[in-house]
Amino acid sequence: MVKERNILITGANGQLGRSIKKNSSNYNYNFFFMPKDKLDISNSLDLKKCLDKFKFDTIINCAAYTNVNKAETEKKKSKLINHEAVGFLAKYCYRNExxxxxxxxxxxxxxxxxxxxxxxxxxxxxxxxxITKAEGENIFLKYKPKNSIIIRTSWLYSEYNYNFINQIIDKVKKNKNIEITTEETGSLTNASDLANVILEIMPKIKNKEPEIYHFSNSGICTRFEIACKINELLNGSSKVEYNFKSDGNVVRPKFSALDSNKLCHRFSISNNNWLESLKIYLENYQNCL
Ligand SMILES: NC(=O)c1ccc[n+]([C@@H]2O[C@H](COP(=O)([O-])OP(=O)(O)OC[C@H]3O[C@@H](n4cnc5c(N)ncnc54)[C@H](OP(=O)(O)O)[C@@H]3O)[C@@H](O)[C@H]2O)c1
Incomplete structure (x- = not known):
């Protein structure tokens, strides 16, 4: 069967890239999964060479500098990846449709x-x-690639990284006590749900000016609440305690929940509640043990 389009996934070894790969067999596309060691998006010469060679129809940019704490000291590097490289990609995509x-x-x-x-x-x-991610959005919007979107997501988790969720699971499994900030409220996102949303809506996006959409699992939660739920769902006996400080030395938004209604209505997407999606994740996690 002829494949419908050629799709490049940058940063393919990250949580979202690997979640897209896991779900990609359900879709009739030619996927090119490029991890950082095969395609460094901050190297504009290599990036141009790769884009010129393969003639992609769609690029899903999962590559990013995501270490929030280290970004404060590695400013040049984080700006290069999250802002300047996004500008290069957006300009290239605009020029080459x-x-x-x-x-x-x-x-x-x-x-x-x-x-x-x-x-x-x-x-x-x-x-x-x-700041670097906001600047990346601004430069993307400036170049106006066609049929293109920015998806903002939050508190992403998957089996592929020692993220917040997996750290809590680990502590519960080892019966360790858990100290969690009460100072952060947001929306949790199962990376597999986000991957499916991206693959589902991709052919339906038709625009001349790029648009912004939010996607996270529905409902709002605190990190403390998530830790308590994981402890309960895994029948753990860890003591979950409040900490009134934010994690790390970096200032983080106290409330950053996203409203995903625009995307869900526009593309008729049914969204899992964060707790339902977390339960499914934990069931799969336990089956893998
Ligand atoms: N994780 C979250 O909680 C969260 C929340 C909101 C939004 N997001 C956004 O969601 C997207 C996906 O996040 P994620 O959790 O999947 O991140 P991730 O697991 O850190 O994946 C990012 C990937 O990009 C790669 N990368 C870094 N620099 C690169 C470069 N110069 N060229 C090519 N690849 C490069 C990384 O490789 P190395 O690991 O080898 O550097 C990593 O494999 C990002 O845009 C992020 O900003 C994430």
Whole structure:
């Protein structure tokens, strides 16, 4: 069967890249999964060579500098990957009529709201990672690649990384006590759900001016609540304790939940609640043990 389109996935060894790979067999596309060691998006010469050679129809940019704490000291590197490389990709895609799907973050907001952020809310990042991602969005919007979108997501987890969820699971399994901040409220996103959403909506995106959408699992939670739920669902006996400080030395938004209604209505997507998706994740996790 003829494959419908050629799709490049940058940063293919990250959580989202690997989740797309896991779900990709359900779709009739030619996927090119490029991890950083095969395609460094911050090397514009190599990037151009690769894009010229393969003639992609769609690029899903999963590559990013995602270490929020280290971004404060590795400023040049994080800006290069999250901002300048995105500018290069957006300009190339505009000139060559390639669809670009770029992933951004809840951290473009300052966290001063009390109800979920919508796409039109004003950006005001409060840490350097958030600033670079916001600048990446701005440059993407400036170049206006056709049929392209930015998807902001938040609190992403998967089996592929020692993320917040897997750290809690690990502690519960080892009966260790857990100290968790009460200072962060947001929306949890199962990377597999986001991967499916991207692959599902990709052929339906038709625009001249790029658009922004939010996607996270529905509902709002605190990190403390998530830790308590994992402990309960795994029948753990860890003691989960409050900590009134944020994790790490970097300032993070106190409230960064995203409202995903625009995307769900526009593309008729049914969204799992964060707890339902977490339960499915934990069941699969236990089956893998
Ligand atoms: N994780 C979250 O909680 C979260 C929340 C909101 C938004 N997001 C956004 O969602 C997207 C996917 O996040 P994720 O959790 O999948 O991140 P991730 O697991 O850190 O994956 C990012 C991937 O990009 C690669 N990469 C870094 N620099 C690169 C470069 N110069 N060229 C090519 N690849 C490069 C990384 O490789 P190395 O690991 O080898 O550097 C990694 O494999 C990102 O845009 C992120 O900003 C994530």
């Amino acid at each position: 390639i669809q670009l799907i770029h992933i951004s973050t809840d951290y473009v907001f300052d966290g001063k709201k009390f109800f979920p952020y919508v796409e039109s809310d004003k950006k005001n990042a409060i840490n350097y990672y958030g």
